[in-house]
Amino acid sequence: MHVANESTLGHTVLWAPDRESTNQTATALARDGSPHGIVVTARQQSGGKGRQGRIWTSPSGGMWFSVLVREPCALSQAADLTLLASVAVHRALVSEGVQAQIKWPNDILVHGKKVCGILAQMRTDGETVEYAVIGIGINANFSAELFPPEMREYATTILDTLGRPVFRPRVLGHIINELSTIYRALEQGVGGFRTVREEWKANAHTLGRKIQVRMGNTVIHGVAEDVDDNGVLILCDDSGEKHHIHSGEVLFSAA
Numbered sequence: 001m002h003v004a005n006e007s008t009l010g011h012t013v014l015w016a017p018d019r020e021s022t023n024q025t026a027t028a029l030a031r032d033g034s035p036h037g038i039v040v041t042a043r044q045q046s047g048g049k050g051r052q053g054r055i056w057t058s059p060s061g062g063m064w065f066s067v068l069v070r071e072p073c074a075l076s077q078a079a080d081l082t083l084l085a086s087v088a089v090h091r092a093l094v095s096e097g098v099q100a101q102i103k104w105p106n107d108i109l110v111h112g113k114k115v116c117g118i119l120a121q122m123r124t125d126g127e128t129v130e131y132a133v134i135g136i137g138i139n140a141n142f143s144a145e146l147f148p149p150e151m152r153e154y155a156t157t158i159l160d161t162l163g164r165p166v167f168r169p170r171v172l173g174h175i176i177n178e179l180s181t182i183y184r185a186l187e188q189g190v191g192g193f194r195t196v197r198e199e200w201k202a203n204a205h206t207l208g209r210k211i212q213v214r215m216g217n218t219v220i221h222g223v224a225e226d227v228d229d230n231g232v233l234i235l236c237d238d239s240g241e242k243h244h245i246h247s248g249e250v251l252f253s254a255a
């Protein structure tokens, strides 16, 4: 039997019908000294946060939650931290029958459309990550018709994909268990961690494709060749020059 203690992720799950943003609540709790492993969830979010300052549409029926991880890794491994969260979600969704793939850095796609986004917000002390709030949003049990029309071109939901809802408590439990396993490997820096990175690559939608990456006002076109040991994307542009992309947004993927 596995007994949850305060080092186990998900030892406490705080649910509320409405929150502005579970990342915001989890960050406030982290500042107030809440323990490692706490999970904050909500039925719906009025101000869900996406990457690059975007709003994340978060209606009832979705899965909106944030996990507080204290001192998970060195700052140099911060990109890995979020990359590996996508592996945990990928495992759980595949076990539900969803044909999920991972898009760099940490989106989950089904048939090329986004079904989950991950937003990690961290506090660092210069060398290590003091704490990280890993926010995960899964478009689960609602129809994509709730999205604005322009969003339906690139976003989908599990309900629309499978034609049936999933049992969200089971999916949440599965993701938290996978996250626990992966972060333990990250903490210990063991070989198992390398295996998880390989798993990310094996399920990556991005690698080997011709893509465009936007970084601020710059867009680079090229082929996504690899992801290095620190989660950095290696892009070979049309002139053969290699770029190391630490953060950016993949705008377009063609077969």
Ligand code: BTN
Binding pocket: 020, 021, 022, 023, 024, 045, 047, 048, 049, 050, 051, 052, 054, 056, 058, 063, 064, 065, 066, 107, 116, 117, 118, 119, 135, 136, 137, 138
């Ligand atoms: C992205 O832009 O792809 C990241 C989206 C992350 C959304 C989740 S929903 C739960 C958590 N709370 C937030 O406000 N954002 C994240």
